[in-house]
Structure formats: C-alpha cells, structure tokens
Amino acid sequence: MASSFENYNKRRLISSYFSVVLSIFLVLFLLGTLGLFVINSKKITNDFKENIPMTVFFKNEAKDSALTAFDTELKNSRFIKEYVFVHKDSAAKKNVDIVGKDFMEFLGFNPLQNSFDINLKGDYVVTDSIKNIETDIKKNEMVSEIIYDKQLVDLVNDNIKKISFWILIISGFFAVIAMLLINSSLRLSIYSHRFTIKTMQMVGATKSFIRKPFIWRSIKLGLLGSSLAIIAILGVVYYVDGIFPNIGIAKDYVSIGIVIIGVLVVGIVITWISTYFATQRFLNLKTDDLY
Template structure:
C-alpha cells in the first residue's frame, strides 16, 4: 500500500516537473523566435527590397565605350548590390521565348534598347535615396529611361515601419506573458510541497535553508527548458537557412549567440526569481491558511 502511494507521488512529481519544463520550453521558444525575427528583421527587409529591380535604358546612339563607362561606374558605386547588362538582341530573344512570337518579323527591326538591370542595396531602397540615384543616372545624356516600381518601394518602407512598431509591442507583451506562465507553473509545482515547507519551518529551519533546494531545482528545470528551446530554435534556423540561404541567418553566429544566450539567461533568471517568491509566499503563510 505504501509502495503504491510512493509510486503515485513519484508520478505526480514527474508530471509536475514535465509541465513546468514544457511551459518554459514553449514560452522561451516563442520568445527566441521573436528575438531571431527582430534581430534579423533588417536582413529580411533588405533581402526583399534588394529584389526590387531598377532598369536603366540607353539610346541606340550609345556605343560600346559609353556602355562600358557606365558599367565601370556601376562597379565602383557603393549603392549597387548587383547588376547585369542586357543587350537588346538578347532582350528580343527572351521576349520571343516568353511571348512565343517574333515581333521583329513584322516590324523589320529591333525596337528594344540596351539596358542595365540593377539591384540596389537594401539601405538605399527608400524614396529619397532612389531619387538621388535616378537623378545621377539621368545626368548621362545617353540614358533614355529609368524604370522601377515607385509605389512598391513606398509600400514596402511603410509596411516595414508598421511591422517594426507592432513587433516591439508584441515583444513586450510576450515577455510579460512568459514571466506569468513560468511563474504560475512553478507556483503550482511548489504548492504540492507547502506542507513540507511548513514542517521544515516548524522544526527550526531558516527561510534561506528552505528556499535553497527549491530555487536550485527551479534553476535546473529552467536550464532544461532553455536547452530544449535552443535546440528547437537551431532546428528552425537550419530550416529557414535551407529555403532562404541569401539571408545567411545560420552563419550569423553573433546574432545566434545573442538569442541563444538570451534564452538561456531568461530561463534561469525567471525560474530563480519565480521560485524565490513562490517559496516566500508559502513561508509567510500561517498553518491554517495551507488548507
């Protein structure tokens, strides 16, 4: 009978520990995911903005030396991520491949122009910077037209500001929820030991002596939950890097170190503080209030 009761108590204790670890893991995983997104938000937005192309068309009068000079200018420009020269005959061939008809057959000539497809660095894909770059290109008298999606640029930048604002609010809200959930789980875990705490106190044990094993156990539970969250975050980073290698998240060891270190620190600190206050609450209760 006694053995059966002891087994029941052990199962109940293991279940309590498991629920605490699971709560810590889920909360820290969400916090870590949010942290990764916030830290890499600039990379993510820049990756999107750098895929907004700008095309510079040249008049037919522009000879090879003029085109080569412009190529050199682009090569030495700090705001250029990458660019490609599109020869008008190649552009005509690509048009035939896409449309399925050769428009030069009935026109008798190639109406297309030589051009450069340019992708700017993300920091320069804002209205003011693009306008300055466009004005600089137009100083070349052989440039006939510059095309890029102005509305998309404005829309992207407006949405980035809006998303960043909401992300800050979400970060604060989730951090508060994390503390409340972890604190609640630990309090429920310690609640089952309230009679043990009061018994130790009645035989003369000091509050610090009673708190110490509970705090140490809380830290160990926080450490396990944090490590599980870090493993899950690493799997998530590997998955994202597989499908979006241009972001280079998996190779940004500094950012990963900050997030993983933050998750580990938060898991240990919150559990230690929550355990301290939870045990303190039961230490301050009168015996009659335990029931």
C-alpha cells in the same frame, strides 16, 4: 498502502516537473524564435527590397565606350548590390522565347534598347535615396529612361514600419506571458511541498536554507527547458535557411549566439525569481492557511 501512496506522490511530482519544463520550453521557444526574427528583421526586409529591380535604358546612339563607362561607374558605386548588362539583341531573343513570335520580322528592325538591370542595396531602397540615385543616373546624357516600381518601394517601406511596430508590441506581450506562465507552473510545483516547507520552518530552518534546494531545482528545470527550446530554435534556423538561403541566417553565428545566451539567461532568471517569491509566499503563510 504506503508504497502506493509514495508512487502516487512520485507520479504527481514527475507530472509537476514535466509541466514546468514544458511551459519553460514553449515560452522560451516562442520568445527565442521571435527574438531571432527581430535581430534578423533588417536582413529579411533588405533581402525583399533588394529584389525590386531598377532598369536603366540607353539611347540607340550610345556607343560602347559610354556603356563601358557606365558599367565601371556601377561597379564602383556603394549603393549597388548587383547588376547585369542586357544587350538589345539578347532582350529581343528573350522576348521571342516568351511571346513565341519574332516581332523584328514584320518591323524590320529591333526597337529595343541596351539596358542595365540594377538591384540596389536594401538600405538605399527608400523613396529619398532612390530618387537621388535616379537623379544622378539621369545626368548621363546617353540615358533615355529609368524604370522601377515607385509604388512598390513606398508600399514596402510603409509596411516595414508597421510590422516593426507590431513586432515590438508582440515581443513585450510574449515576455509578460512568459513570466506569468512559468511563474504559475513553478508555484503549482512548490505548492505540493508547502507542508514540507512549513515543517522545516517549524524545526528552526532559516528561510534561505529552505529556499535554496527549491531554487536550485527550478534552475535545473529552467536549464532543461531552455536547452530543449534552443534545440527547437536551431531546427527552425536551419529550416528557414533552407527555404531562404540568401538571408544567411544559419551563418550569422553572432545572432544565433545572442539568442542562445538570451534564452538561457531568461530561463534561469525567470525560474529563480518565480521560485524565490513562490517559496517566500508559503514561508509567510500561517499553518492554518496551508489547508
């Protein structure tokens, strides 16, 4: 009977520890993933904004020297991520490949113009900056037209502000949920030892002496849960990097390091605080209140 009772208690203890580690893992994984997204949010938004093209068309009378001068100007500009010169003959050939008909056969000439397809750096894809860039380019007398999706630029920037606001709210919500879940799991774990705590207290053990083994055990569980969360987060990092290699999340070792350290610290601090107050609660209870 004693042996079966001991086995039963061991199973309950293992189940209790498992639930604590699982709670810590799930919560810290969600927090870590969200933190990684928040840290890299600027890169993610810039990557999207840098894919909004601006096309600068040149007049037919523009000579090669004017095009070369503009090419040099773009190369030295701080707001350019990348650009490519599109000759009007290349544009006509591409149009034939898409449409399937050569419009120059019945027109007798190529109506297209030489152009530059420009991708601006993400920081400059905002309404004011892009208008200033447009104004500066239009000072070139050989430029006939500048085309870009103004509505898309406004829409992207408005949505980024809204998303950033909600991310902050969700982050705060998850932080509170994290503390509540981990605290609840640890309290349930310590609850099974309430009689042991009271017995130690009755034989003269100090509160700090009683708390110490519980706190160390919780910190170990916190480290285990944090380690599992870190492994899962790294898996997410390399998975996302495989889908969106342009963002370069996997190569941003500083951001990954911040998240890893943050997950470890949060795991240790929350378990320490939760265990401290949980044991303090049972230490302050009267013997009759334990039942």
